[in-house]
Amino acid sequence: MTELRAIMTTEELALNIRRHAVNMCHLGKSSHVGAVLSMADILAVYYGSICAKRPSEPKWPERDRFILSKGHAGAGVYAVLAETGFFPVEELRTHYANGSRLSGHVSHKGVPGVEISTGSLGHGLPIGAGMAFAAKLDGKGHRVTVLLGDGECDEGSNWEAILFAAHHKLSNLVAIIDYNKLQSLCPVEETLALEPFADKWRAFGWQVVEVDGHDHDALRVALDVDPSTGGKPTCIIAHTVKGKGVSFMEHSVLWHYRNPQGVEYENAMAELGVTIDEK
Amino acid sequence: MRNEMIRVLMELAGANSNVILVTGDLGFGVFDEFVEKLPRQFLNAGIAEQNMTGLAVGMALEGKVVFTYSIGNFPTLRCLEQIRNDACYHGANVKIVAVGGGFTYGSLGISHHATEDLAIMRALPDITVVAPGDPVEAAAATRAICHTSGPCYLRLGRGGEPVVHGSGLDFKIGKAVTLFEGDDVALISTGGILHNALLARQALVDSGLSVGLYSMHTLKPFDSELVAELAVKTKLIVTVEEHTVIGGLGSAVAEITAQMSSTRARLKVIGLQDRFSSVVGDQEYLRDVYGLSVDKIVATVLDLWNGPRASMGLCPAGHSVVSVPVP
Numbered sequence: 001m002t003e004l005r006a007i008m009t010t011e012e013l014a015l016n017i018r019r020h021a022v023n024m025c026h027l028g029k030s031s032h033v034g035a036v037l038s039m040a041d042i043l044a045v046y047y048g049s050i051c052a053k054r055p056s057e058p059k060w061p062e063r064d065r066f067i068l069s070k071g072h073a074g075a076g077v078y079a080v081l082a083e084t085g086f087f088p089v090e091e092l093r094t095h096y097a098n099g100s101r102l103s104g105h106v107s108h109k110g111v112p113g114v115e116i117s118t119g120s121l122g123h124g125l126p127i128g129a130g131m132a133f134a135a136k137l138d139g140k141g142h143r144v145t146v147l148l149g150d151g152e153c154d155e156g157s158n159w160e161a162i163l164f165a166a167h168h169k170l171s172n173l174v175a176i177i178d179y180n181k182l183q184s185l186c187p188v189e190e191t192l193a194l195e196p197f198a199d200k201w202r203a204f205g206w207q208v209v210e211v212d213g214h215d216h217d218a219l220r221v222a223l224d225v226d227p228s229t230g231g232k233p234t235c236i237i238a239h240t241v242k243g244k245g246v247s248f249m250e251h252s253v254l255w256h257y258r259n260p261q262g263v264e265y266e267n268a269m270a271e272l273g274v275t276i277d278e279k
Numbered sequence: 280m281r282n283e284m285i286r287v288l289m290e291l292a293g294a295n296s297n298v299i300l301v302t303g304d305l306g307f308g309v310f311d312e313f314v315e316k317l318p319r320q321f322l323n324a325g326i327a328e329q330n331m332t333g334l335a336v337g338m339a340l341e342g343k344v345v346f347t348y349s350i351g352n353f354p355t356l357r358c359l360e361q362i363r364n365d366a367c368y369h370g371a372n373v374k375i376v377a378v379g380g381g382f383t384y385g386s387l388g389i390s391h392h393a394t395e396d397l398a399i400m401r402a403l404p405d406i407t408v409v410a411p412g413d414p415v416e417a418a419a420a421t422r423a424i425c426h427t428s429g430p431c432y433l434r435l436g437r438g439g440e441p442v443v444h445g446s447g448l449d450f451k452i453g454k455a456v457t458l459f460e461g462d463d464v465a466l467i468s469t470g471g472i473l474h475n476a477l478l479a480r481q482a483l484v485d486s487g488l489s490v491g492l493y494s495m496h497t498l499k500p501f502d503s504e505l506v507a508e509l510a511v512k513t514k515l516i517v518t519v520e521e522h523t524v525i526g527g528l529g530s531a532v533a534e535i536t537a538q539m540s541s542t543r544a545r546l547k548v549i550g551l552q553d554r555f556s557s558v559v560g561d562q563e564y565l566r567d568v569y570g571l572s573v574d575k576i577v578a579t580v581l582d583l584w585n586g587p588r589a590s591m592g593l594c595p596a597g598h599s600v601v602s603v604p605v606p
Contacts, residue, residue, distance in 0.1 A: 108369070115340075116340075116365075116369065117364070117368055117369065118364075119364070120360055120364055122329070123333060123360075123361065123364060123365055125333075126329060126330040126332070126333025126334050126336075126337070126361070126365075127333045127334065127336050127337040127340075127365055128337060129330070129333070129334045129337060130333060130334030130335060130336060130337020130338040130339075130340075130341075131337040131338070131340065131341055132337075133322075133334060133337070133338060134337065134338040134341035134342070134343055135341065137319065137343075138341070138342075156329070157329035157330060157333065157361075160325075160327035160329055160330035161330045161333065161334070163325070163327070163330075164324065164325070164327065164330050164334065
């Protein structure tokens with residue numbers, strides 16, 4: 001099984017993350033499937049071909065650090081960690097279940113490979129900035145990558161960290177924005193407009209890369225940030241589609257909350273290449 | 280207290296390069312020597328307490344022992360969720376230092392009155408909460424929290440607090456300091472109000488009472504053992520805190536005594552009565568307004584001792600005190 005995973009392409013990994021996400025939200029009757037589907041390709045490319053890691057030694061000191069700041073999409077992180085060998089894939093079925101260690105919002109307690117528990121938005125980037133600052137102090141060469149939601153950028157704490165990271169030239173810090181343009185109740189631009197978004201990050205002193213968040217080749221190039229050069233932290237604005245991969249979930253606020261059951265579940269899995277017969 | 284904290288912190292940081300001091304752009308002049316001697320271990324995070332606390336957690340999880348510093352409620356309430364979710368849940372070695380406990384910055388107004396901090400910090404799981412009573416305790420507490428695993432909250436006064444303890448103080452996190460033993464009344468104090476409690480105790484002794492005095496410098500973990508002992512041994516426990524009566528020292532004592540099968544002592548909680556102070560005044564002035572001056576502590580104790588307690592038959596004959604001496 002481990003060997004099979006080792007030769008998995010990032011496209012296959014992304015598809016598996018999507019299948020797990022739909023399945024986990026179905027079994028757990030839980031929310032946020034759209035938020036997981038939108039970042040599945042980012043996770044697949046990051047864990048599949050960028051991140052320095054040792055699944056058998058999760059706390060390996062030289063690992064790259066990854067923080068999911070949009071903690072409500074924790075199912076995606078659990079899925080990618082299981083698929084890359086941090087813990088058994090079978091455990092994913094316990095997501096949301098009584099007595100499980102896989103809580104709805106991502107938790108590090110007892111889950112190998114999760115650095116930071118999140119769930120309240122706007123926490124990941126300050127912590128990532130601290131990790132990057134400490135790595136610079138100690139002359140260590142690993143990267144710290146924080147994945148944020150777009151709606152999450154409403155939180156002022158992020159902008160405190162954005163100021164801090166640029167001021168201290170944290171070139172080992174990478175912020176990825178899963179920019180799917182939808183937040184909890186309605187489109188981002190109708191809530192608190194972020195545009196001109198890239199210009200804001202540049203004005204704060206960050207290097208900005210805009211990328212199609214579902215294009216694996218483009219993501220591979222964008223995510224491979226050299227932590228030792230540039231003197232600026234990097235923001236990767238990944239343009240994504242919420243619910244990506246399941247046609248009726250795409251671009252839909254409804255699927256931020258709704259969980260797939262019955263025919264919806266069967267159809268979603270069918271679109272991801274899995275035949276389900278619940279009868 | 281502040282200067283003692285910084286003196287000890289410099290010593291600790293000098294001996295361990297992983298000890299880092301992060302300020303939220305406060306402490307004008309007081310860190311000059313630290314910055315000069317240990318520039319790589321000092322960081323001004325700016326006026327951004329949420330980021331200060333989050334980044335302190337990030338650094339702590341990478342092996343640092345990070346002291347965050349600010350005044351009043353800024354390093355606690357402004358970033359409460361970062362303390363709860365990030366520092367406490369992750370067991371991060373973040374030591375939160377607040378200068379200006381209680382009415383230290385009295386005249387500056389309610390934004391600068393730290394009068395609910397102990398209750399709020401104490402309610403969080405997996406944190407150590409310390410409010411030293413004088414500069415000697417502040418020095419010892421700084422050393423102790425640096426060597427205590429996980430998040431700690433250190434609530435200080437500012438500067439110029441009277442020294443209460445002599446040399447050789449035996450300071451242990453979670454263990455109150457007994458200054459005097461007494462059979463009638465147990466005065467338990469937390470934080471910088473200790474000196475007033477000391478003077479009040481002397482006045483009460485002068486009026487004929489046997490009064491113990493305890494500095495409860497740690498509110499969490501709490502010295503339940505001492506409280507349980509005093510609840511049986513004495514007739515009246517009086518807690519004194521420059522803080523709301525909700526959730527602080529008095530509440531912590533009540534949580535113990537209320538669950539005991541039998542106690543001898545009645546409890547009186549002296550503190551701020553669930554209100555903001557819109558009165559302008561310096562620390563001593565506000566302490567007096569809210570019943571925390573020496574005179575008022577003495578008067579409260581004597582009223583109780585001579586009043587309802589006596590009528591309840593709990594006050595043995597010969598112990599009743601008529602006059603209220605003012606020190």
